[in-house]
Amino acid sequence: MGSIIEVNNVSKSFGSLNVINDCSIKVEQGSITGVIGPNGAGKSTLFNIIAGTFPADTGTILFDGEDITSIPSNELFHRGLLRTFQIAQEFSNMSALENLMMVPQQEGENLFNVWFKPGLVRSQETAVRQKALEVIDFVGLSHVKNELAGNLSGGQKKLLELGRTMMVDARLVLLDEIAAGVNRTLLQELIANILRLNRELGYTFLVIEHDMDMIAKLCNPVIVLAQGSVMAQGTIEEIQANTEVIEAYFGNDAH
Amino acid sequence: MNELVFFLNNVVISGLVIGSIYALGAVGITLIFSILRFAHFAHADMMTLGAFFAFFLTAMFPAVGPAIGLPTAFVMLPIAMALTAVTAIYLDKGFYKPLRKHNVKPIVIVMASLGVTLMLQGLIRMFMGTSARSMYIDDRKDIYRIDLPFELASRPLVITDPQILLFVVLIVSVISLHLFLTRTRLGKAMRAMSDNPDLARVSGINTDTVVKVTWVIAGCLAAAAGTMLSLDVTLKPDLSFHLLLPIFAAAIVGGVGHPYGALAGGFVIGFAETLSVFNWAVLLRPFRDYLWFDLPSSLAIVPTEFKITVPFFILLAILVWRPTGLFKGKVL
Numbered sequence: 001m002g003s004i005i006e007v008n009n010v011s012k013s014f015g016s017l018n019v020i021n022d023c024s025i026k027v028e029q030g031s032i033t034g035v036i037g038p039n040g041a042g043k044s045t046l047f048n049i050i051a052g053t054f055p056a057d058t059g060t061i062l063f064d065g066e067d068i069t070s071i072p073s074n075e076l077f078h079r080g081l082l083r084t085f086q087i088a089q090e091f092s093n094m095s096a097l098e099n100l101m102m103v104p105q106q107e108g109e110n111l112f113n114v115w116f117k118p119g120l121v122r123s124q125e126t127a128v129r130q131k132a133l134e135v136i137d138f139v140g141l142s143h144v145k146n147e148l149a150g151n152l153s154g155g156q157k158k159l160l161e162l163g164r165t166m167m168v169d170a171r172l173v174l175l176d177e178i179a180a181g182v183n184r185t186l187l188q189e190l191i192a193n194i195l196r197l198n199r200e201l202g203y204t205f206l207v208i209e210h211d212m213d214m215i216a217k218l219c220n221p222v223i224v225l226a227q228g229s230v231m232a233q234g235t236i237e238e239i240q241a242n243t244e245v246i247e248a249y250f251g252n253d254a255h
Numbered sequence: 256m257n258e259l260v261f262f263l264n265n266v267v268i269s270g271l272v273i274g275s276i277y278a279l280g281a282v283g284i285t286l287i288f289s290i291l292r293f294a295h296f297a298h299a300d301m302m303t304l305g306a307f308f309a310f311f312l313t314a315m316f317p318a319v320g321p322a323i324g325l326p327t328a329f330v331m332l333p334i335a336m337a338l339t340a341v342t343a344i345y346l347d348k349g350f351y352k353p354l355r356k357h358n359v360k361p362i363v364i365v366m367a368s369l370g371v372t373l374m375l376q377g378l379i380r381m382f383m384g385t386s387a388r389s390m391y392i393d394d395r396k397d398i399y400r401i402d403l404p405f406e407l408a409s410r411p412l413v414i415t416d417p418q419i420l421l422f423v424v425l426i427v428s429v430i431s432l433h434l435f436l437t438r439t440r441l442g443k444a445m446r447a448m449s450d451n452p453d454l455a456r457v458s459g460i461n462t463d464t465v466v467k468v469t470w471v472i473a474g475c476l477a478a479a480a481g482t483m484l485s486l487d488v489t490l491k492p493d494l495s496f497h498l499l500l501p502i503f504a505a506a507i508v509g510g511v512g513h514p515y516g517a518l519a520g521g522f523v524i525g526f527a528e529t530l531s532v533f534n535w536a537v538l539l540r541p542f543r544d545y546l547w548f549d550l551p552s553s554l555a556i557v558p559t560e561f562k563i564t565v566p567f568f569i570l571l572a573i574l575v576w577r578p579t580g581l582f583k584g585k586v587l
Contacts, residue, residue, distance in 0.1 A: 051457060077459030089454040091447055102447050103458050121438060164458070 002065075004029045004172050004204050005050065010059030011228075012045060019045045020056070021228035027172070032198055032205040034219030036212075036239075038249055042228040043208045044086055047174050050206075051083040052076045063172070080171030082164070084178055086208075088157035092150025096141055096160055099149045100132040103167035131167060139163040140189055155182040162193060165203075173197075175207045179214050191217050224248070256407030258537050264413050266529045272418050272487065274525025275425040279480035280502035281509065281517035282432065283473035289449035289512035290469045291355070293364040297346070298477060299495030299502060300375040301339060305478025306485040306494065307379055309335035310390055317393035328390045328486050329420050335482055336475040343474035344467055346371060372495070379492045387489040396486075417486035424479050429518060432472070436514065441468055449512065497563075501528070504566040508573050510580025519581055523573075524566045531556040531565045 003026040012020040019042045027033045035043050049056045052073035060069045063081060073083075091099050136145050139159040144152060149160060158178050165173045175194070179187055191214060197203045209215050215222060216236045224232040224239060226248045232239060239245055280302060287295045312331035313320075320327030328335075350371055354364050399419075400411035436442040441464070448455040448465045456462055481494065505524045509516025536554035543550045557565060573581065 053453075053457075073457045074459050074461045077457060083457055085453070085457075089451055091450040091454065093450050094446070102443060168459075 002029055003027055004064055005206070006062040007046070007050065008060045008062070010046075010049060010056045010061065012042075012049060012054075012057050019228055020049065022059075023225070023229045024059075025223055025230060025233075027204060027206050030198070030202060030204055032194070032207060032218050032220065034215045034222040034236075035206065035208045035225060036210070036215060036222060037225035037231075041225040043225055044176060045228075046225070047083060047176055047206075047208060051081065051174055077168075080169060081174075082168070082170045082172070083174035084158075084161035084165065084176055086176040086180070088154060088161050090149035090152070090157050090160055092148065094149055095146050096149050096152060096156075097129075097132050097136060097145040099160060100135055100163055100167050101128050103164050135163045135166045138166065139193060140186075155186050158182050159186070159190065162190065166197065166201075169201075170203055172204045172206065175205055175209075177208055177210065179209060179211045187211075187214065194218060256403075256405055257410045258541060260403065260408050260410045260412060261537050262533070266526070266533050268412070268414055268418065270522070270526040270529040272421060272525075273528060274522035275421050276480045276484045276498070276521075277502050277505045277525050278518045278521025279425060279428065279476045280498060281505035281521045282514050283476045284502060284506040285509065285512055285514055285517040286445075286469050287473050288506070290445060290466060291351070291364075293351075293361045293368070294503070295473075296365065296368040296499065297371040297375060298473070299499035300372050300379075301343060301474060301477040302481030302484075302498060303379060303492065303494045304342060304375060304481070305335050305339040305474070306390075306481035306490050307383060308338045308478065309482040310383075310388065310485070310490055313390060313392055321394045326391065326396070326417060326420070326486055327394055328482055329417070332424075332479060332482050336478040339478035340471040340474035343470040343477075347466065347470050372499075376492065376495070383492055385492055387491045390482075390486045390490055415487060417483055421483040421487065424483060428476060428479065432514060435472075441465070445469065500563060501525075501566045504570040508570055508580055510582040513580065513582040516580055516582030523581070524569060527565050527569045528562050532559045532562050 005025075005027045007023060007025045010020055010023050011018070021042075023042070023046065025035075025046075035046070037043055048054055050061055052068070052071055052075070055070055060067055062068070063076070063079065068076060068079075068081075091102060094102065133142070133145070136142050139162055141152075141156060141159055141163065144156060149157070152160065158181065162175075162178065178190060178194075182190060194205060194207075195218065198205060205218075207215070207219055209219075220235055221233055222236050222239050223230055224242075224245050231248060232242050232245050234242075280298060283301075284295055284298050287293070287298070309328045309331050312334055313327045316331070317327055320330050323330060350367050351364055354367055397416035399414050399416070401414065402408075402411045434442075436446060444455065444460045444465050445468065447458065447460055448462055452462060455465075484498075485491075485494065501524050502521070505520035506517045507520070508523055509518065509520030532555050534553050534555050536550055536552060539546065539550055539554070
């Protein structure tokens with residue numbers, strides 16, 4: 001299988017701080033690729049660049065062979081590139097179910113049809129609601145589906161973020177520390193759900209994670225970022241055996 | 256009984272009229288605030304501008320209205336609304352968007368909108384002079400006198416043609432806006448963006464489009480309000496000065512960012528004004544024999560000249576009672 005995303009020689013600096021330094025990575029179609037690295041390694045910035053939140057200074061990004069370097073995030077969404085946020089984001093004034101129903105693009109939902117073809121709009125609405133109910137069940141939030149999303153716990157918001165990516169046919173999902181703040185039992189469910197999405201629906205995942213347990217369970221391969229560029233890449237076992245990586249994480253005193 | 260008719264004419268109908276105008280303006284302000292996060296001071300001038308577009312169109316085609324049987328300016332309203340909406344989009348492009356791009360603080364954009372206010376006023380005066388004008392050119396304002404079916408009520412209820420049309424415009428706008436916000440894709444996108452712009456963007460919502468749609472709605476409502484008010488009274492270049500503060504008060508009373516709150520706020524402020532300048536002595540006169548004090552000839556809560564203070568008293572009182580406005584919590 002080919003690579004779904006290719007980051008070629010991307011650099012980004014904020015002021016005098018070089019956050020991403022000539023970084024190149026490839027994500028294989030159908031894989032769950034992990035990105036690890038010490039704080040400040042540029043993981044989230046890389047995600048933001050891939051997701052079109054802000055542009056790279058130099059370099060190119062190919063999504064499925066197409067250049068997406070300067071395409072804004074709302075258009076990438078329509079191409080099947082979705083992301084979650086490190087700090088879970090939600091539409092806090094809408095219920096959990098409404099949050100999910102917000103995602104799909106319903107054609108024909110315009111003011112003319114609302115006035116003159118209410119039946120069409122309603123049947124679409126029902127279909128989306130049905131889908132949202134399935135998804136909310138899948139991520140295990142059906143008991144809080146009518147709760148305002150702003151009132152959900154941090155972990156539940158993370159699950160909601162994962163649910164959001166399931167409302168449309170995603171091709172690549174960027175998960176930014178989805179496990180942070182989620183309790184252990186919930187985490188096992190989350191991991192199971194991600195694996196299911198990967199196997200059953202063919203989602204490709206690119207995962208930033210600090211939780212090594214989760215990385216070990218999910219990801220192959222794993223990419224290590226340090227100071228804005230790729231330091232190592234391989235299976236989790238290879239990474240764990242790599243002394244250079246251990247040094248980057250723990251400093252020179254570690255051994 | 257005639258006293259009651261006087262009350263209905265001077266408080267209920269006037270309150271509904273001015274309340275509708277404030278509501279249409281306040282809804283626009285509140286929508287702009289919830290999407291763009293700044294107080295748009297040039298909004299009242301967009302109302303004046305809309306009225307002037309309607310006036311120009313009336314002057315160009317004065318015979319259209321009489322042919323249909325409606326005021327010409329009302330027939331021209333859709334075009335005036337469209338022109339105002341386009342102007343609003345370009346004002347945003349020219350003055351507010353560059354500021355947003357540089358991530359300035361909201362207060363800078365507020366100041367820019369004050370600048371736009373003065374600029375629009377200058378432009379309007381340059382083309383129209385400073386005098387008041389009637390929106391009726393080839394036609395005349397119809398006034399309906401409705402006799403009440405009570406023997407004692409010899410005075411009629413008075414309501415004008417533009418007032419009835421204003422209520423129609425308000426009802427149609429409110430229902431359309433409600434359906435738009437709750438049922439359509441773009442309306443939902445607006446709610447999403449007002450809630451969490453970052454998430455909206457990664458959920459495939461084109462925020463530039465949402466901003467444009469916001470200006471279109473706000474511009475259309477402003478033009479409708481300005482035109483209907485000028486039809487009912489007269490068209491003056493300084494119309495906006497009398498509107499700006501009450502519509503802001505209405506938006507804040509209703510809870511900023513809440514369109515239904517703005518609607519309610521508009522009527523609260525409108526009725527507060529008419530109730531406070533109403534001469535209560537008229538209503539009390541039939542009971543003067545039972546009163547323990549001599550009824551003065553004029554007994555209003557505030558004299559008409561101080562009308563503008565009333566919205567602000569109401570505003571402060573409501574904010575002390577409910578700091579987030581009447582409709583708290585939910586934005587959009």
